[in-house]
Amino acid sequence: MDYTYKIGLFIPCYVNAIYPEVGIATYKLLKHLGLHVDYPMDQTCCGQPMANAGFEDKGLAAIEKFGELFKDYDYIVGPSASCVAFVKENHPQILAAHGHVCQTEGKIYDICEFLHDVVKPDKLPGEFPYKVSVHNSCHGVRELHLSSASEENVTRYSKIIDLLALKEGIQLTEPKRADECCGFGGMFAVEEQAVSVAMGRDKLRSHMETGAQYITGADSSCLMHMQGIARREKLPVKFIHVAEILASGL
């Protein structure tokens, strides 16, 4: 890890508005590890919500802007596996289809993969003496490969668990059907409301059956969806992003 590298912080639109503490934790974590972190103020959205709904082109301007804003950074790091996966997997082909070059290729990382693969800390301060159930979000698993997919015959691994295990006192667990989708799916959550909530309820139940006090993951969108159900059904489980656990005590 070259500590002179400049990191551009990518704070997804809904993290900015609803879960700023996740962004703050990410920043504090990276600073603690001795990195140069900057936050381009004009960023808005990666374009995923529109694209997954079928309107890739409506995100084109935002996608181009994204490339412009981040082009001079050595790494772009953000606390959202889903958004990062979108930038990584989709920006290149959407831009290419309109004759543009993708300026973020090879540089974009989710905070978990960045820490695990690039920074490789062998310890983290602070403790988190709670039982935590890890939510393996779909884009995190199947696009970013943050953990091995349950469908595949590969050696099991989990970058998220490896990182969380650095926290003193933490008890880690995974739900049954460890990487089954929670049902958020962007606009799916609203368009196919009944199936979305049925999936969310099932996922929440699986997490709670582990006896965990917290549910954590690399995607606040999944957490937001499950949290909405937990609040409606008055269930006592708490939600926290992986970055927040890693940054606890900072």
Added chain:
Amino acid sequence: MNSKDQILNSIRQHSQVKYDRPVIAPDAIQFSDKVKQFIDESKRVGGDAVLLKDGEDVNQLIANLYPDAKTIASNVANITSTMNPDLVDTPRQLNGIDLGIVEGEIGVAENGAVWIPQNVKERAFYFIVDHLIILLSKDKLVNNMHEAYKMQQFTGYGFGVFISGPSKTADIEQALVKGAHGAKGVTVILL
């Protein structure tokens, strides 16, 4: 233009990038004890497999396995039977046989399947009997389907089947039932 030409033209018109044939030589599963694996798999798929012991009489074994069988059909030499299935005029006449005994040519350890190239007059025989015994030399066991298909031979009848366990279905509430249409039980006797 006839349909055949229309279809072929349509295919040629629409085909774009061509992909090469891959080399098919996977690092396929091998078993240190093919006999044991075959027997285990046969049981797992709802059938059975037994090893004929040294000096054991195969007809005695069959009688022990199926003591209640009344009609026993086989065209295999030196096998005790009450009828020869090759003597029927129509395949319907094979209905009602308790036990059929046939010979297999290749046994596949990874899935308990036995390749039987048609060696009876009516192919119906393999499916219509209530219980089926397949005689197979244990030297004819292979590890996996790659090896099996490389060895696969046909007889002049132009039909063959891999049989793995009895006929089964789970179409009613996923409850497994043996003997949907074909044999209710299959036992492979490894010679």
Added chain:
Amino acid sequence: MNKNHVTSAERFLKDKEGAQWHNETLWITREKRDKMAMGIPEWEELRELASSIKMHAITHLDEYLLQFAEAAEKNGATVHWAKDATEHNEIVLDLLRKHNAVKVVKSKSMLTEECCLDDFLCDNGINVIESDLGERILQLLNQPPSHIVMPAIHLKRQIIGKLFEEKLHTEEGNSDPTYLTGCMRENLRQEFLSTEVAMTGANFGIAETGDVVVCTNEGNADMGTSQANVHIVSMGIEKVIPDRDSLAVFTRLLARSATGQPITSYTSQYRKPRKGGELHIILVDNGRSDILGNKEHMQTLKCIRCGACMNTCPVYRRSGGYSYSYFIPGPIGINLGMLKSPQEYYTNLSACTLCFSCNNVCPVKIDLGNQIYRWRQSLDSIGKANPAKKMLSNGMSILFNHPGFFRSALQMAPVVNKIPRPLKYNKFNKWGEGRELPEFAPETFTSWWNKNVKR
């Protein structure tokens, strides 16, 4: 019937117990597949091989079909070429008439379902007997299959028991699966023994040898074809594979992916007709050759119809086959429906969270989820985009293209938290039907950054 997945799924979920059973049962099938996959060290290599073999075969389809037809004809089979469903059905009827047959016993074939063969034959006075247990049950109920491998998965045993009481005169109140299956065995055996013509599908056609391969657990394909003098095979042109080395790869993957078994009970290879009988192979195009020209979606031609994608799909498991308007449901069905007619089947596109689990279980590595994403992009241009989603996307677009506006909007957003509950939660708020809305943070990240970090 222009079924809408959203409302159909809602209806499906109202039967909480039934929906839960459906979900659990299909998940168990997924788990059985996993167990098989994890037991074969070379599993991922096999999938890659299967994908490559299929890509090779479909991009050399004319060569392989010609090779197949030539080999089959040399073996004594008659090969027919049907450009569409109508022609396929007419060829079948023609063959039946030629043999003065008024009955045909069939084993399962999704292709014949695609061609609506059964209805066509019935309309022409032919008695069609489906012999696969699940398909037979549905035939008697006059319902379509809800899954391509486990067609009656949505039915409880009591319903089947009642049906058998009525149609087969079975014991009143007896819905034990073993008993019912035994009764159907007796009943269908009489049909097998008295049929002149038997029909099957084809899982694979081997170009090198002209063999037709049919995989069943019940043995019904063989029961019928071994009694009948005439065997008619309905085969989609994409089913042809080069040789038996290729077949090995597929017979290792098919049942493991479909039902979690190492292989089906019967893997039959038909090379020649029965002595004194006839073997007719109908090669059916019905849009498949057109798909070859569709670069974004031609991978669907690799499909070996195993159903693994349905078993893993969290949306299919919670909405059932009948929620989809195309006759094949789940991830592959969404894609095949769009290829058949986007205008007719676009409503199925909502049935996906883009979780990509289907990609990972597909034995031939079709990029199912990615294709659904791409179909969604095409909806607006065919005038089928969901207006609400379009409006939302437009709104988002405006917001996201104006950073200053975006930042201000976010600053003001917390006000929404305080809106009275009845105004926030009502029939216009779909999110709020089963969930609480998230709360906007009192201070955005941008605002925090400005205060605490920006120099």
